[in-house]
Amino acid sequence: MFDDDRVFKALGDATRRFLLDLLFKRDGRTLSELEAELTMTRFGVMKHLRVLENAGLVITRRAGREKLHFLNPVPVRLIHDRWIDKYTERQVSTLVDMKTTLESKKWMPVKKRA
């Protein structure tokens, strides 16, 4: 199994992406803290965290009997660089910004169409 395969396989599961979302909002959480946000068993969460750690998407540090989890953005950036050329990057990000702006408008609670 190649390194990049581990990364993409890790990202292939919705629960693991949710864990990354949690860590993106706030780093340095423990296993128990993360488990509280999910409906799954603790061991289920632990297995997911291990997959993320083996992929390098999450970095951990022991602190006493606790294990703190941190999001590592580097693999994500490497995905980006693999299929987005430096010369077209600006155009793509502009396009994405426009898209998300439009969509967020669509999602806004509309005052109502009287």
Place this chain on the structure above:
Amino acid sequence: MFDDDRVFKALGDATRRFLLDLLFKRDGRTLSELEAELTMTRFGVMKHLRVLENAGLVITRRAGREKLHFLNPVPVRLIHDRWIDKYTERQVSTLVDMKTTLESKKWMPVKKRA
């Protein structure tokens, strides 16, 4: 199934990533052209291309009896934006550049499956 799930599931397979690599090098290829680069059956390749198309990672255009395939970078950029903050983006990309320079090797295209 959510949109982002389709994207990540699509990226979870090495053959499909290899197809994206091929299209990244040169756009607008036909099914047969892509099949020639793989050891798999034509139908196998077709199924993979359909997964990529449903995920929005590949866009197609019919031209007579041929179907041309193009790489769409937008979903890739959205992955990036999900876990890389605009304020830390510069640091991360600098770090990645240093890393790739030092290693002097980027990710190799995945080899054909045995």
Place this chain on the structure above:
DNA sequence: TTGACAGGTGACTAAATAGTCACATATAGT
């Protein structure tokens, strides 16, 4: 119209993966 070529389909098999269980280890504070 006929033959050759490009692409499309349903059903099947083998392998990979998510999630669970009961049980085990290690640390903090009293």
Place this chain on the structure above:
DNA sequence: ACTATATGTGACTATTTAGTCACCTGTCAA
């Protein structure tokens, strides 16, 4: 030492998914 808390493990099951087969449809060019 003792107990509550935080994390770690091996084996099992159910589901998903990659890849193949034989066969069908549509388009080009002579």
